[in-house]
Structures are given as C-alpha cells and as structure tokens.
Amino acid sequence: MAFAVVVLGLWQTGTTIDATHKDGLFIDPFFYGRPSGIASQLWTWIQNGTAQGPLWLQVATTLEEAFLGFLIGVVLGVVFGVALGRVRLLSDVFAPYIKALNAMPRVVLGSIFIITIGYGIWSKVALAVVLVFFVVFFNAFQGVREVDRVLIANARILGASERQLSTHVILPSALSWILASLHTSFGFALVGAVVGEYLGAIHGIGLIIATAQATFNPNGVFAAMFILAVVALTAEVALTWLENRLIKWRPNTLEVPRI
Amino acid sequence: MAPAIELRHVTKRFLTPSGTAYTALRELDFAVQDGEFCAVVGPTGCGKSTTLALISGLEPPSEGDVLVGGAPVRSVNRDVGYVFQVDAVFPWKSVLDNVATGPRFRGIERRQAEDRARDWIKRVGLSGFERYYPHQLSGGMRKRAALAQTLINEPRILLMDEPFSALDVQTRTLMENELLQLWSATRASVVFVTHDLEEAIALADRVVVITAGPGTVKGVYRVDLPRPRNVAEIRFQPEFSRIYQEIWNDLRDEVLVSYERSKRSVS
Ligand SMILES: Nc1ncnc2c1ncn2[C@@H]1O[C@H](COP(=O)(O)OP(=O)(O)OP(=O)(O)O)[C@@H](O)[C@H]1O
Numbered sequence: 077m078a079f080a081v082v083v084l085g086l087w088q089t090g091t092t093i094d095a096t097h098k099d100g101l102f103i104d105p106f107f108y109g110r111p112s113g114i115a116s117q118l119w120t121w122i123q124n125g126t127a128q129g130p131l132w133l134q135v136a137t138t139l140e141e142a143f144l145g146f147l148i149g150v151v152l153g154v155v156f157g158v159a160l161g162r163v164r165l166l167s168d169v170f171a172p173y174i175k176a177l178n179a180m181p182r183v184v185l186g187s188i189f190i191i192t193i194g195y196g197i198w199s200k201v202a203l204a205v206v207l208v209f210f211v212v213f214f215n216a217f218q219g220v221r222e223v224d225r226v227l228i229a230n231a232r233i234l235g236a237s238e239r240q241l242s243t244h245v246i247l248p249s250a251l252s253w254i255l256a257s258l259h260t261s262f263g264f265a266l267v268g269a270v271v272g273e274y275l276g277a278i279h280g281i282g283l284i285i286a287t288a289q290a291t292f293n294p295n296g297v298f299a300a301m302f303i304l305a306v307v308a309l310t311a312e313v314a315l316t317w318l319e320n321r322l323i324k325w326r327p328n329t330l331e332v333p334r335i
Numbered sequence: 336m337a338p339a340i341e342l343r344h345v346t347k348r349f350l351t352p353s354g355t356a357y358t359a360l361r362e363l364d365f366a367v368q369d370g371e372f373c374a375v376v377g378p379t380g381c382g383k384s385t386t387l388a389l390i391s392g393l394e395p396p397s398e399g400d401v402l403v404g405g406a407p408v409r410s411v412n413r414d415v416g417y418v419f420q421v422d423a424v425f426p427w428k429s430v431l432d433n434v435a436t437g438p439r440f441r442g443i444e445r446r447q448a449e450d451r452a453r454d455w456i457k458r459v460g461l462s463g464f465e466r467y468y469p470h471q472l473s474g475g476m477r478k479r480a481a482l483a484q485t486l487i488n489e490p491r492i493l494l495m496d497e498p499f500s501a502l503d504v505q506t507r508t509l510m511e512n513e514l515l516q517l518w519s520a521t522r523a524s525v526v527f528v529t530h531d532l533e534e535a536i537a538l539a540d541r542v543v544v545i546t547a548g549p550g551t552v553k554g555v556y557r558v559d560l561p562r563p564r565n566v567a568e569i570r571f572q573p574e575f576s577r578i579y580q581e582i583w584n585d586l587r588d589e590v591l592v593s594y595e596r597s598k599r600s601v602s
C-alpha cells in the first residue's frame with residue numbers, strides 16, 4: 077500500500093514539477109499520463125460514459141466474453157486432459173498435435189476469429205477458449221499422470237471399477253492441479269477477450285484501449301488498465317474462495333488459524 | 336485341498352533407471368495353507384513387498400506361477416486385502432469415508448457402509464476422529480485407518496506389509512492382539528511382512544526367512560506355540576526364545592550380507 081502511494085506520488089510530482097519549463101519535467105505527461113489525469117478520466121467515463129456507450133456496458137461485455145471463454149475452455153481442458161491422461165492410445169494419437177498447437181503463438185488466431193466469426197462477442201470468446209484450454213489441459217493431463225500409484229493400487233484392491241477409479245481417485249487427485257491452473261487461466265481469458273476487442277469490436281475494454289491509443293490519450297489507456305486490474309483481482313479472490321471450498325482436505329499452509 | 340496361496344519358482348525382474356534388469360526375487364517357492372498365519376522376514380530390499388504385490392495381482396511375475404486358491408493370479412482379486420507399507424489412505428476422504436470406501440466400491444448402500452465403517456473405526460481405536468482428514472491424523476492413526484479400511488472387506492486372503500511399524504510399543508501390542516482375535520474369528524490366510532522377528536514369532540504359525548536380494552527362501556520355521564496367544568506375554572516362554580535363536584542364526588547372516596552390500600555401494 078505504502079509502495080503504491082510512493083510510486084503514484086513520484087509519478088504525479090514528476091509530471092507536475094516545473095511545468096513552466098518544458099525541460100524541467102521528469103516525466104512527460106503527454107506520453108505517460110499522470111495519476112490525477114487517470115482519475116479524472118475514470119470519473120468522466122463513470123459520469124458521461126465512453127465513446128462506445130456507458131462504461132458498465134464495456135465492462136460487462138468484456139466480463140461476459142472472459143467468463144464464457146473461461147468456462148468453455150476449462151470444461152474442454154479438463155475433459156481432454158483427463159481423457160488423454162488416462163487413455164494411453166488417445167495420448168499417443170493426439171499429444172503431438174496438441175504440442176504443436178501449443179507451440180504456436182495463439183494470439184494471432186484472434187485475427188482469424190474476427191474474420192470468420194465477426195465483430196460480435198463470439199470471436200473474443202473463441203480466442204479466450206483457445207488461450208484457456210491449453211493451460212487447463214496441460215495441468216489436468218499432468219495431474220492425472222502424477223496420481224500416486226499406491227493410491228491407485230489401493231483403490232483397485234478395495235474393489236474399484238474403472239469408473240470409480242476415475243471419480244474417487246484420479247479426479248480428486250488431479251483437482252488441486254486443475255484448480256491451480258484456474259488462477260492463470262482466468263487471466264488468459266481476460267487477455268483473450270481484451271486482445272480480441274482490441275483487434276476489432278463493438279463494445280469492450282479492449283476497444284476503449286484501442287480508441288485511447290488512436291487519440292494519443294495515455295490517461296485513457298491507464299484508466300482501462302486500472303479497470304482490468306480490478307476485474308482480475310476480484311476474480312482471483314473468487315477463485316481462491318472456490319479452491320478452498322473444493323479442497324477442504326488439504327492442509328492450508330498459508331492460513332493456519334492461530335488458537 | 337489346494338493351498339490358499341502358492342508361489343512356484345517365481346522370479347521377478349525390474350527395469351532399473353539405468354535400463355538394466357534387476358532381479359528382485361529369484362526362484363521363490365512357498366505356500367500358505369488355508370487359514371494359516373504366515374510371517375515373512377528378511378533384510379531390507381530383499382523383495383518382501385514385491386512378493387505381496389505379486390500375490391495381490393498388482394504385479395505379474397517375470398517367471399513362474401503365482402496361485403491363489405489353486406488358480407493362477409491374472410488380475411486383482413476381490414478376496415484379497417492388502418495393507419500397504421506406505422500411506423495409502425485417500426487424502427481427500429475423511430476417516431469415515433476412507434474406511435467405507437471398500438463396501439461402497441462393492442455396491443453396498445451408503446448408510447449401511449457408514450454404519451459398518453463406524454464399527455471398524457471403533458475397533459481400531461479411532462472413535463471421535465470420523466470427520467478428520469488424513470493430514471490431521473498422526474502417522475500411527477493413519478495406519479490404523481488403513482487397517483480398518485482393509486479389514487472391513489473381510490478378505491479371505493490378508494496381505495500386510497509392516498502394518499505396525501509406525502506404532503508405539505503399547506499400541507502395537509494392543510493391535511497385534513486385536514489382529515489375532517480377528518483372525519481367529521475369520522480364519523483368513525495371512526501373509527504378514529515384518530522387520531521384527533519377535534513380532535513374526537509372536538503372531539505366526541510359520542515364519543519364512545528370505546535371503547538378501549535377489550530374494551529366495553532361506554528357511555521356513557514352524558512356530559508351535561499354543562493359541563490363543565497373548566502377544567505381550569508369549570515372549571517370555573522358553574519355547575519362544577528357542578525358536579528366536581534358531582531363526583535369528585539364519586536371518587543374521589542375510590542381514591549382514593545386506594548391510595555389507597549397502598556399505599560397499601556407498602563407499
Ligand atoms: N518398481 C520397481 N522398479 C525397480 N526396482 C524395484 C521396483 N520395486 C522394487 N524394486 C527393487 O526390488 C527390490 C526389492 O524391493 P522390495 O520393496 O520388495 O523390498 P522389501 O523387502 O519390501 O524392503 P523393505 O523391508 O525395505 O520394505 C529392491 O532392490 C528395489 O529396489
């Protein structure tokens with residue numbers, strides 16, 4: 077907190093001191109904006125809306141795209157990850173393709189999606205899905221591979237069928253890997269949505285950034301980044317809560333209640 | 336009648352990390368009669384756990400035959416219970432759910448499975464800990480949960496890999512007596528692996544000594560101590576010390592071989 081105050085303070089003073097002499101400025105607000113300018117930009121958006129319409133609509137659009145992309149990507153990632161992790165034949169057939177796709181810089185797919193799917197939300201959802209899928213897939217796959225062999229042996233001895241083995245041993249064991257990947261992958265969903273909007277959209281935070289950039293308005297870019305940061309932090313809190321709900325059985329080394 | 340368990344010229348090889356084959360068991364031959372309590376002792380790394388894995392059907396032999404109830408073992412057998420040497424309770428299940436796992440897998444309805452689980456939790460002395468997760472238990476408590484998890488299935492063949500080595504002496508004696516009582520009621524055929532020769536003699540009808548790896552049978556000894564036994568007292572009988580001396584003479588040589596080898600591989 078103190079750190080943020082110091083940085084913002086330096087930034088603000090750096091862009092204000094000696095404004096009469098052009099050379100006396102440490103930081104040029106024309107390129108780098110300034111905190112007070114960012115705040116007033118935010119305030120203007122809240123009061124008067126953005127060039128694309130009311131601010132809440134832009135945030136809601138981006139959130140909708142990110143959430144849809146996140147959900148679809150997670151489901152696909154878990155299903156494929158578990159299937160390929162469990163079935164040797166499937167992983168032998170598909171693993172090379174998935175590795176090749178993963179090596180590709182996937183953000184370029186955004187342009188293709190906008191050409192094929194259009195300017196609406198689904199081209200952004202598609203980009204988010206692609207970004208999320210690989211993160212979740214590799215974690216689920218690895219999680220299945222790392223299941224303790226003794227636990228599998230024990231379940232077999234206790235009489236587990238193949239399906240019971242999946243639901244009672246493999247999924248719960250892989251769950252901590254999968255949940256860990258959700259933190260990163262929500263970030264990726266947001267990146268997918270924003271980059272997609274930046275490339276071409278009707279609404280959204282990415283579009284605000286693109287507009288601000290086109291009009292040389294650094295305060296606008298920073299203000300949009302600030303909104304994104306708030307969204308990402310909120311999602312992070314929600315995911316941590318979900319994780320703690322789902323993995324009650326794991327010792328929580330970070331939050332040991334003192335008694 | 337065919338013996339409950341029979342190993343015929345069983346050899347087991349493993350692939351080592353360097354890619355060569357390591358022979359863990361060589362020409363292992365022994366049988367356990369129906370309802371017999373058989374203890375297996377041997378120096379560390381001689382292949383005791385491997386032997387249990389073969390009997391359980393988790394591992395196939397490289398050569399030879401493993402028979403359970405007269406039939407060759409092809410896969411995991413429902414009549415076999417196996418208490419593993421390492422922790423094998425499910426970390427994401429509470430003690431109650433862990434113990435109820437076997438009956439649930441075998442299609443028994445939840446309420447009934449949980450009632451039986453509570454009974455077994457009481458028998459191993461874990462009452463009050465039903466809602467705990469394994470990471471909230473001590474090592475010995477986890478071991479007892481594992482025991483309940485296995486015994487609840489009332490296996491005809493019971494494989495136990497050093498089940499009591501994590502327990503303190505008092506609890507251990509209690510559990511050993513409890514095990515003998517359970518066994519006399521069910522008359523399962525037991526293979527009990529242990530490092531502790533005293534424990535082996537106190538519990539078993541027969542003690543099998545395995546040689547330092549590659550493991551093979553060095554000797555088989557009858558323990559003709561009367562039953563029912565009290566594990567705490569039986570150690571003081573003269574017959575007990577006589578058998579102990581006899582087996583220890585064999586076992587000592589193997590332990591020394593194993594120890595010398597490990598020293599050499601270190602230096
Ligand atoms: N999966 C495996 N791959 C390679 N080597 C193995 C494997 N399992 C066991 N071994 C080797 O087989 C030998 C016997 O192992 P095992 O676990 O049966 O010993 P043990 O008699 O149970 O020893 P301890 O008393 O210490 O438990 C060891 O040398 C071990 O390194």
Ligand SMILES: [Mg+2]
Pocket residue numbers: 383384385420496
């Ligand atoms: Mg062992």
